[in-house]
Amino acid sequence: MSAIYKRELRSYLFGVTGAIFVSFLLVMIGVFSTAINFSQRYPSFEIVLSSVRLVLLLVVPIITMRSFSEERHAKTDQLLYSLPLSLSRIVIAKYLAMVTVLAVPCGVACLYPVILSFYGTINFASAYGAILGFFLLGCALIAIGMFLSSLTESQVIAALLTFGAFFLIYLVNGLAGLIPATAGASAIAYMLCAAAVGGILYALTKNATVSAAVGGILVLVVVGAYLIDSTAFAGSIQKVFSSLALFDRFSDFSNGIVDLTAYVYYLSVSALFTVFTVQSMEKKRWA
Amino acid sequence: MIEVRHLTKKYGAFTAVNDVSFTVEKRKIYGFLGPNGAGKSTTMNIITGCLAPTSGTVTVNGHDIYEDPIGAKASVGYLPELPPLYPDMTPEEYLLFVGEAKGLESVHLDQHVDAVMETTRLTEVKDRLIRNLSKGYRQRVGIAQAILGDPEIVILDEPTVGLDPLQIIEIRDLIRRLGEDHTVILSSHILSEISAVCDTVIIISRGRIVASDTLEHLTASADGRRIITLDARGAYDRVEEILRGLSGADRVSVSHGLNGCIRALVETAADLDLREDVFRLFAAADCPIVEMTTNDVSLEDVFLRLTEEPADDGEVPGIRAALDAADGADDEEENETEEEAEAEEEAPDAGSADAEEDADSPYYDAPKDKKSGKANKDKRKKDPDDYTPLFGGKE
Structure with missing residues (x-):
């Protein structure tokens, strides 16, 4: 496991992708800190991170895109499969390597509050709480990107998928706002989701009967629930959507609140998508 | 050593391997022979755990490849059809990485990697990036990776593809030497290669084993x-x-x-x-x-x-x-x-x-x-x- 971790880390740190990722994040942290903390004399590093989190949307796909798709493309995954290591260890090793790369700019960011404290009063607890939150947000995004990379053989497709997914996650609250808060609108949105589940299932299994059955049953469940208690549906789709809003969870940190539930949320997302990646790799063996 | 029982692998409607059973004994060289698309690589991928069979079992050294994959894989070195190399590493770094990933003792790993590079004649290119190596050298790095850690079973999928005649002879010698104290399974569609090194030939056609016997028996039965x-x-x-x-x-x-x-x-x-x-x-x-x-x-x-x-x-x-x-x-x-x-x-x-x-x-x-x-x-x-x-x- 440590061998794979070391190899991956080495290839990130000595390769172009790791350099782009780290340097871009550092530059953006520096730029925003200069603008907000030094130029506008605003003593909050949390605001800086809140602005920089959007940069994650662009740079995380850069390091996650090749994590598994490249292995598949170059057929080096056969080496991984034939090694006496369990797949989950391999996935975790790769994930930790990417997280370590993310830890480099986050580590540097830890110096900022100290530097800022020379010029004014800094709330260290909320500043470092925000840095940790930023790091965990990055970890969650990396896990999602890694999973999407394991789905395809092409780095470009992996990058585009990841960027698209992040963009959707970023906009999800805005999209939810477009849906009327009535019960009927929510019910229709749920039905569309149910149909989408059927579609995804078909894409994964190529089994029309099962996919149609699952999609159909889910739609019927929604219809049934709506008929029983339609008031519960009012505004509920907005709640569901906002729970997917990874980026928006960070806004509490920028207001100086250390939100422990956000940590748990980010860690859960990371764990979930790491498990998904293991499953996706396992599935390849059965292809 | 290896027990393959009723192995079947289907890709959708296409049956790549169809009810294949055979047993591999210790310290022998087995040749998998068959035309392209006969199911050689698929069978090897299943034995090494890279692919899961649709049905059937594979037992390596008493470890079922599905129930106890780590135990089974520990005694197998595998060279897939395309050597699984990382182009951004040198052969030495790559072999050290594979050695460590195979869980070899780090104390002797350096010497062991040196020895393996010596046998596969990689020493002169050990500091060049794999990206810049020729096909023949890459193939050798792949073979070196497979024999690293002295696994009891070495499985080589078309090991001499892309090598020049001299290298082919060298690799055949290497395989023969390996066969003295290892179990070797190699696949090829080159008959002369199989007849040059193998003790037992397993002929596969359209996913089925059509013959499995020693070379002498097989050729003796032909109407000469x-x-x-x-x-x-x-x-x-x-x-x-x-x-x-x-x-x-x-x-x-x-x-x-x-x-x-x-x-x-x-x-x-x-x-x-x-x-x-x-x-x-x-x-x-x-x-x-x-x-x-x-x-x-x-x-x-x-x-x-x-x-x-x-x-x-x-x-x-x-x-x-x-x-x-x-x-x-x-x-x-x-x-x-x-x-x-x-x-x-x-x-x-x-x-x-x-x-x-x-x-x-x-x-x-x-x-x-x-x-x-x-x-x-x-x-x-x-x-x-x-x-x-x-x-x-x-x-």
């Missing part, structure tokens, strides 16, 4: 014929005249060969070698033989007989098979040694061994003599109709 092919410089009639004096041949045919030579084929039983007689006859007649070769019935015949579909249109099966052999050899393998290339070249002639013969006379003039000079080229074509057999049968 020997064909002497000779090119002589002289008039057609004269060569025919000389060969009329040869006794012991079952069948003789004469045709116009390449470069103005006359090509004659002399077919005998496998245990009869008439080459000296032929030489004396021609020498006595002062007609120079520029080339004379013989081919015994080989693994090729066995292979072709077993992997070909039965001829259903009265076509001579041997010819069809031989055509495919020449085809396959030309398309996929450019790096055989000269002798092998030559042997392949001869193979098509041997194919006509089963042809019917004019009962009255062992002499059978090749029809359409003018064309026979191009016969070698025609043999490359898949469609047997394009080929005029030197012996009868087709007319």
Whole structure:
């Protein structure tokens, strides 16, 4: 496991992708800190991170895109499969390597509050709480990107998928706002989701009967629930959507609140998508 | 050592491996032989845990590959069809990485990697990036990776692809040496390679095992014929005249060969070698033989007989098979040694061994003599109709 971790880390740190990722994040942290903390004399590093989190949307796909798709493309995954290591260890090793790369700019960011404290009063607890939150947000995004990379053989497709997914996650609250808060609108949105589940299932299994059955049953469940208690549906789709809003969870940190539930949320997302990646790799063996 | 039971692998509706069972014993070299797409790589991928079977079991050293994959994989070194290399590493770094990932003791790893690089002759390129290495060297890094850590079982999928003739010989020597204290399974569609190194041959065709036996048994069971092919410089009639004096041949045919030579084929039983007689006859007649070769019935015949579909249109099966052999050899393998290339070249002639013969006379003039000079080229074509057999049968 440590061998794979070391190899991956080495290839990130000595390769172009790791350099782009780290340097871009550092530059953006520096730029925003200069603008907000030094130029506008605003003593909050949390605001800086809140602005920089959007940069994650662009740079995380850069390091996650090749994590598994490249292995598949170059057929080096056969080496991984034939090694006496369990797949989950391999996935975790790769994930930790990417997280370590993310830890480099986050580590540097830890110096900022100290530097800022020379010029004014800094709330260290909320500043470092925000840095940790930023790091965990990055970890969650990396896990999602890694999973999407394991789905395809092409780095470009992996990058585009990841960027698209992040963009959707970023906009999800805005999209939810477009849906009327009535019960009927929510019910229709749920039905569309149910149909989408059927579609995804078909894409994964190529089994029309099962996919149609699952999609159909889910739609019927929604219809049934709506008929029983339609008031519960009012505004509920907005709640569901906002729970997917990874980026928006960070806004509490920028207001100086250390939100422990956000940590748990980010860690859960990371764990979930790491498990998904293991499953996706396992599935390849059965292809 | 390895127990494969009722292995089946389906890709959608296509069955790549169909109910394959075999047992691999200790310290032997096994050859997986089969045409492209026969299921060799799929079987190997399943044995090494890279692929899950649709049904069936594989037990390696008592460990089921599905129930206890780590235990099973620990005793296997695998070189897949495409060596799984990271181009941004040097061979030395790569082998150290694989060694560590295989869980080898780090204390001796350096020396062990050095030793493996020595055996696979990688020492001189150990500090170059794999990206910049030639195909042959990459293949060797792949082999080095497979034998790293001295696994009891070494599985090599087409190990000599992309190597030059000298390297092929080296790798064969290496495989032979490995076979002394390891179990080796290698796959190939090159018959000479299998017959050069393997103790036991497993012939796969269309996902099924069609034969699994020692080389001796397999070749002994073939209905042995020997064909002497000779090119002589002289008039057609004269060569025919000389060969009329040869006794012991079952069948003789004469045709116009390449470069103005006359090509004659002399077919005998496998245990009869008439080459000296032929030489004396021609020498006595002062007609120079520029080339004379013989081919015994080989693994090729066995292979072709077993992997070909039965001829259903009265076509001579041997010819069809031989055509495919020449085809396959030309398309996929450019790096055989000269002798092998030559042997392949001869193979098509041997194919006509089963042809019917004019009962009255062992002499059978090749029809359409003018064309026979191009016969070698025609043999490359898949469609047997394009080929005029030197012996009868087709007319």
